Amino acid sequence: MKFGPVPLQEAEGAILAHSTVVGDRRLRKARVLSAEDIAAMQAAGLKEVTVAVLAADDVEENAAAERLASGLSFAGIEAKPAATGRVNLHATVSGVFTVDKQLIDSINLVDPGITIATMPPFAPMVEGQMVATIKIIPFAISESVLTRALELGWNREAFRMHPYRPFRVGVVQTMLPSIKNSVLDKTLRVTEERLGRTGSSISGEIRTPHAASDVARAIEQLSDDSDMVLVFGASAMSDPDEDVIPAAIRAAGGIVHRSGMPVDPGNLFVLGERDGKSVLGAPGCARSPKLNGFDWVLDRLMTGIPVTNEDIAGMGVGGLLMEIPTRPQPRELASGKGEAKQVALKVPVVLLAAGRSSRMGGPNKLLALFGGKPLARQSAERALASKANGVIVVTGHQAERVKNALAGLNAVFVENPHFGEGLSTSLKAGVSALADDASGVLVMLGDMPGVSPADLDRLIDAFRSSGGRSVVRASHDGRRGNPVILPRSLFAAVSHLEGDTGARHLVEAEGLDIIDVEIGAGAFVDVDTREALVDAGGVLQD
Structure with a gap:
């Protein structure tokens, strides 16, 4: 594979190396450039473009990822169709995940262009959750490299979901x-x-x-x-x-x-x-x-996986779990400086404002007026007025209109080009933009007019009091609602979400301590429909 800039007249059929905006069109990375694309670039005044050109023995990234997935043996798991050189594998049953670490390590050593990432061995998983992902980087891999990886996996089970048995x-x-x-x-x-x-x-x-x-x-x-x-x-x-x-x-x-x-x-x-x-x-x-630790043993036994003295002895690495409420204070805060450390925990807001408002039948609900202000602006102002450490606004549908509605506010904007694929893409975009020192993130939906700065402060206070380890959810009358604060320990798992789902199943699957904070009826008031928006006091704009 050859990689680098080439004159436009030589780029037809090559793979675009970087997303490029041409006029009012956005050409995505990994696009195979057509004659029409080349003409549009020339009309925009471009002279050259950075591309990848595959050699005769190269296997295109999607084909390579699918061949590797097909060549691995696994049970209780299904492989999804390839996209952008990636095949995701999901559990088809709830149970415990096991993996042949030696095999996966061997395949990952074949070439940096072949990568397999999995959940940890013996992780409890729920049906539909991603357990592994195969990624080819970048664009293609040679046939000889792919063959070596496939030969390693021959006649060996790479991973398995062990379903729970009723005891x-x-x-x-x-x-x-x-x-x-x-x-x-x-x-x-x-x-x-x-x-x-x-x-x-x-x-x-x-x-x-x-x-x-x-x-x-x-x-x-x-x-x-x-x-x-x-x-x-x-x-x-x-x-x-x-x-x-x-x-x-x-x-x-x-x-x-x-x-x-x-x-x-x-x-x-x-x-x-x-x-x-x-x-x-x-x-x-x-x-x-x-x-x-009791859960670790129970989960394995409930799937028929035997547990021995040696197995338990080997649980120490990674066996330092979260604090439990019966301890008077977290271990690291017991020095007497706990209050200062809790206050120092940084909790930014990720405001999700990329949706298409499809149930509205046309108008963008985030631009509806509440008290004379666009809903998106009202939500951002309330986030900025809280104790949160900054606000990141994720845009997508009608991004420029939403940004204009928030003009002058001290917020960071992150555009999600994949917003049409569902809520998970916006959540991932927001979390990926967080600073390295963020202890957690307050995920706030842009269409909840009943959530006040004081409500957000109650959530943030609860998170800081927990030492930054707990999931904190808004609730009302014992029912969970929104917003929610996710601790940093969940950030990596967020990157594996797919489709129109938030972090709910991650929270349930990871077994983290959950703190529900009563904030009143605002925890449930969103405006997905015209009727709900009008009932909440909003006025739709064209």
Whole structure:
């Protein structure tokens, strides 16, 4: 492949290296230049253009990506059609993702032009979520390079989705005078919810004194009608061999594979087995729905993936998870300087203003007047009046009109040329424009006239108080709404979104701590239709 500037008269049939505006037309990167394109460039006064010219043995980027996807073996996953040299692979079932790291590393070493990126091994994924992406860079790859990559993948499974299996789970809870019944009741509800996402259910519950003999009898009784038994101790494990839960598993005729795990939160976990069925001693943090080491083991077992002592020992790298609410303050803020650090957390706003207002039947709702101001301007002014660290406005449909409506405001504009492909493209464009020191991003829809600067401040305050680790959502009467703040830990996952979807499924799949902040009915007031806009006090403009 040859790359560089060439005279226009030699560019027909070549691949455009950079997006170019010619008059009122935008020619996108990777476009194969036609005679009409060349004529338009000449009319615009251009003399040369930077292009890529493929050699006889080059395989065009889309064809190469599709051949590589077809040459890899995987299960529970489907490959989407190639575009811009990329094939995305999505889960067709909910479950746990596994990957042959050695194989993927080997393919990525063949040539920098071939790249495969995947989710981490053993990541829990939901149906439809992207698990891997194949990207050819740039424009083409030689046949010999592609052949070497395909040969590596021959007769080897690259990745797999292991679907969840419905388990019947028995629950044992021990009791001490210090633990309230309300805590036990909440633990049962949280456990039902935790099991429900895998299609599993609770087969029975027994509450016993905090003594090994009582717990052993409960394990034996529940095992008859269960595929697994979970034990919640009223007191944290102090001795990995003789404390109540490991001792009870042995007294019930079982074996203990591991007491303790290098994952925080989740250290005080017990992995046992009786009659071929798992018996798990849950750590105290498993009483909360927040992600902890217990989830890592449970997810694997619920798909039939075995978990050994060695597997748990290997969970330490990457095992430092988020803080849990029961800790009085995050570890890094315990120095006494927590308040200053929280205030320093930077939270810019990404204002999404690229949509086509398709349900309006023509007029752009963001230009509708509210109190004499275009809705887009009202939204931007409210964002600028909040505690946010700057505002990025993503434009697309009628970009110039929207920018003119915001003239004079201290906002940064980012144009999304792919706005027609859905909300995800605008979200990605906004997040990609954030500064490196952003701790999170407040994603604000441009069509929510009921959201005030004070509402945004409440969200930002909650995010900063959480140490910048939590997802913060606007809510009303217990129902989630908008806007939402995403922590920096989700930025990479945002880049994999596709279509007309926001970050909702990412929030649910990643298991992050979620803080819902009541802001009133404004959390739900958007103006997608003419009727809704008029009801909210807006006046459409042509």
